[in-house]
Amino acid sequence: MLAAITWGDGWGMELRQLECFVAVAEESSFTRAAARLHVVQSAVSATIAALERELDARLLERTSRRVELSDAGRVLLPKARAALDAAQDARDAVDDVNGGVRGTLRIGTMSSLGLIDLPSLLGRFHREHPPVSVRLATAASCGGSPGLVEALTEGRLDLAFVSMPGPPPVGAQWKDVTTTPLDLVVPAGHRLADRSRVALGELAGEAFVDFPAGYGNRAVTDRAFTAAGLTRHVTIEITAIGDGADFVRHGLGVALLPRGSAEPGDDLVSLPVTGADLDWPISLATSSDRTPSAAARAFQRLVDEHLR
Incomplete structure (x- = not known):
């Protein structure tokens, strides 16, 4: 049985309760929390209800669409994470002594x-x-x-x-x-498709498929264009590297993608770019x-x- 954290006024919290609470808070869903913890949803609901009774506070606000933290829940969340981390540290310390992971x-x-x-x-x-x-x-x-x-x-x-x-x-x-170069990926009928390499300056005026600002590969590309004194137009933003080649394939723009992420073929061409630092860390x-x-x-x- 998991240990309980007990205070002098007579109430206590089990690590199992804190684990359930953190899972629901992070997933914003009892259903997803139950799947994450490999238990039935009713068990998660009962555990949270017991924790709320012990604390005499409502921790979660339930709506028809999602679950949100109450003011008390927001205060408890970092403390619950810290308690679970401390318990994990204790288990890890014992595992280290026993030579196990x-x-x-x-x-x-x-x-x-x-x-x-x-x-x-x-x-x-x-x-x-x-x-x-x-x-x-x-x-x-x-x-x-x-x-x-x-x-x-x-x-x-x-x-x-x-x-x-x-x-x-x-x-x-x-x-x-590690670092990976970003290569230019264009559709087979593009004006640059028959080249073996391309200079960054030749890409001015192209429509780009790229990632949102703040993503690492977007930062590498923006920095390279700024250093060269060039502007560019991003027509569509994506969040998955694997989607980049498909968007290029369907004529939505060209893209600078990590080398090897777009397999060249009859409909795509991948070209190295010269005259720019396009190494993606x-x-x-x-x-x-x-x-x-x-x-x-x-x-x-x-x-x-x-x-x-």
Whole structure:
């Protein structure tokens, strides 16, 4: 049975209750929280109700469409995360002594990681640490790299592969692990399609498919055009790298995409760009406020070995 956190006035909270509360708060849904915790929804509802009775406070405002935090819930959420982190730290410390790595590893990832072969990494990690379960969150589902970093600083992720301009925000730190060039992708009938390479200056006036401001690859492209004294027109914004080639294929514009993310064929051509710094950095981000779990440290070592 999970331990309870008890105060002098006679009421106490179980870690299970806090875990349910955090899951509902982060998912904004009892249904999604139940799926995340691998329990039935009625169990989540009953657990939250018991916690609200113990605290004598309404923690969640339920509407027909979503679940939102009450004022009391907003106060409790960071404290609940801290309590769960402390419990995880205690388990990790014991696992370290016993020479084992257990628990759940929550990884955020972009849809394209350049030279990093994530499926291969995860396969090796699973073979070396079979007791650890892995949960993946994608940039598309979180709002790109900024969303992944926010999830990391809020304690919803243990680490994340991101690409963001500027220094890390408060609560996060990262280490550059690889860079990938951005190539120009054009439809087969484009005026530049028969070239072997293209200069950045030749792209003035083109309509672009690109990512929203704040995304790492968008920042690389904007910086290159600004340095060259060029302006460009973005006609459509996307949030998944895998969609870029399809938008180009259907005539919505040209795109600067990570090398290898768009397979050239009869309908697409991929060209290197000269005269510009279009190297897209990818970093492994971790929390600067929390001690990484044993599983997170093991995965970081595996990434270092993979890149070497």
